[in-house]
């Protein structure tokens with residue numbers, strides 16, 4: 001099973017430029033989380049901080065009881081082995097064929113024999129649908145195949161956490177749909193913790209268990225997918241609907257009067273439902289579409305059961321609309337338990353967004369204040 005990544009009070013600046021402050025969230029073990037945010041809000045910086053490539057000046061990132069912000073280089077090296085990373089362009093070596101690219105981490109970091117390397121590489125290539133492409137050079141294959149090869153390479157060391165930096169970038173919508181299915185299928189097979197940075201709203205709406213949004217140097221929200229998808233937070237609505245009206249400007253923030261005037265004009269035109277379907281999978285309306293499930297024949301996602309229990313514990317902390325959406329994903333027995341008050345309450349502490357079973361009641365809270373987007 002994947003491991004939890006617990007981020008608390010994380011702050012990162014470059015010189016006098018603050019990127020984000022006081023970011024607190026937990027990636028629950030084995031679950032899929034998506035991080036959204038306008039360009040330049042520091043999503044890549046966040047991913048790099050998680051693998052220890054960048055050092056935040058404040059806060060902690062705890063993985064397996066180690067705070068990687070403060071740990072030794074040696075410990076960091078060990079923790080990094082838990083990660084697989086899919087970079088935007090696959091980050092393949094142009095002069096090596098796919099087999100050698102995918103074998104690279106095994107040859108660098110393990111003492112496995114060539115026959116073991118071969119069997120692992122072929123197994124991972126099979127998992128991502130690249131059978132028979134071992135001899136191809138990265139320049140000879142499509143962008144979608146390069147992403148798959150990058151993913152196979154991210155898998156060879158059996159990671160417990162996989163970070164995806166804009167896996168959909170440069171792909172057509174059909175290839176994005178195939179890649180999203182592959183991500184869900186992989187999660188079912190390996191039960192690792194996934195974090196995906198994307199601008200594709202269709203992906204955000206259908207793939208993850210949890211969704212977060214970075215804006216104005218803050219994590220506006222992070223929680224179960226239903227929370228963000230039903231949110232009335234202006235910045236969340238604007239982002240999910242891919243529209244110009246709202247707090248997010250062309251290159252920077254807008255002033256309050258301008259946002260108010262835009263929103264009044266939008267309402268007069270019929271609100272988001274008037275917008276129709278926007279770019280990158282954005283669409284009007286508040287619907288929480290069904291989450292993608294693994295392809296038939298694959299095991300169920302183990303994370304799904306764990307998540308159901310986790311969100312049932314937090315259910316009563318959400319507003320009505322979010323609760324109604326979450327209820328649809330819960331089995332009757334858990335709903336009955338939640339409604340009977342059989343779970344310890346999870347309200348009460350410190351901006352965390354996760355209710356770990358053992359500590360529920362003492363440390364977890366489900367939601368950020370609703371006014372976060374305007375802060």
Ligand SMILES: Nc1ncnc2c1ncn2[C@@H]1O[C@H](COP(=O)(O)OP(=O)(O)OP(=O)(O)O)[C@@H](O)[C@H]1O
Pocket residue numbers: 014019037038039040041042043044045046
């Ligand atoms: N090593 C660095 N040194 C100085 N500034 C940096 C460094 N890395 C990133 N930045 C700055 O941090 C900010 C956030 O960059 P980042 O690439 O994380 O944004 P992003 O949210 O991933 O954007 P996009 O959606 O466009 O990929 C940018 O202003 C960028 O210039």
